[in-house]
Amino acid sequence: MSASSQSEPRLLFISGSSREKSFNKKLAKLGENIADANGIKGTFADLGDYPMPIYNGDIEVNDGPPDNARKLKALMEVHTGIFIASPEYNASFSPLLKNAIDWVSHIKDGGLQVYRTRVFALGAASPGGMGGLRGLAQLRLVLENGLNALVLPDQFVVPKAMEAFDDNGHLKNKENQETFKAVIQKLARAAHVLHG
Ligand SMILES: Cc1cc2nc3c(=O)[nH]c(=O)nc-3n(C[C@H](O)[C@H](O)[C@H](O)COP(=O)(O)O)c2cc1C
Known part of the structure; x- marks a missing residue:
């Protein structure tokens, strides 16, 4: 099934942290829930379910890209919009x-293409006061400059993440949750306009 055969957008929500109690997982899962609650098909992906060795050119030459890189690419291909929530590290x-x-980008059959034919939106959650905003500038650079991906200017950050979520994984601040919903809806609209 290719994403272009879909008549409605499908959004993939990826967390850049696989930590069990990750705030970014919470954010990505919340995104999936908000999408589903608003009639948009959403899928949550935990990178911990796609373990890969650290990229090394010798591994690539000898064994090819890891199966999990191919699986992740295939998952990306059946979605037209991708929201990434990443922690900020230094x-x-x-x-x-x-x-x-990096691994997905080096898959010869369509690794780069998958970045060029989806719409991306970014988010971050951090216990700190800036919410991981600085990390997103780096992520944007890689996606836009390195991979020619279309990344929406809108992004959503959750500062002071330890206090931000309630027991159901919703944001305690309802205004902030509405803002997140607006980003998700815009991502769905952009993905639909560009990729059906
Ligand atoms: C090596 C390292 C560097 C970090 N640097 C930053 C930073 O620059 N800014 C920030 O807001 N948080 C920083 N943190 C804290 C992370 O935001 C925090 O561990 C967060 O919970 C990680 O995301 P997660 O909850 O999704 O796993 C850093 C954490 C680690 C382990």
Whole structure:
């Protein structure tokens, strides 16, 4: 099934952290729930379910890209919009996410194409006061400059993440949750206009 055969957008929500109690997982899962609640098909992906070795050219030459990179690419291909929630590590995004992005990009049959034919939106959650905003600037650079991806200017960050979510995984601040919903709806609209 290819995404272009869909008549409605399908959004993939990826967390750049595989930590069990990850705030970014919470954010990505909340995104999926908001999408579903608003009639948009959403899928949550945990990069922890797609373990891959750290990229090494010798591994690639000898064994080819890991099966999990191919699986992740296939998952991306059946969605037209992709929301990525990434933690900020020392003002950049997570190595888990960078490694997955790099492996997928080097798959010969369509690895780059999958970035050029989806619409992306970015988000982050952090216990800190800036919500991981600086990491998103780096992630945007990689997607836009490195991979020619279309990344919406809208992004959504959750500062002070330890206090931000309620027990159901919703944002306690309802205004913020509405803002997140607006980003998701815009991503769905953009994905629909561009990719059906
Ligand atoms: C190596 C490292 C560097 C970090 N650097 C930052 C940082 O620059 N800015 C920030 O807001 N948080 C930083 N943090 C804290 C993370 O935001 C925090 O661990 C967060 O919970 C990770 O995301 P997760 O909850 O989705 O796993 C850093 C954490 C680690 C382990």
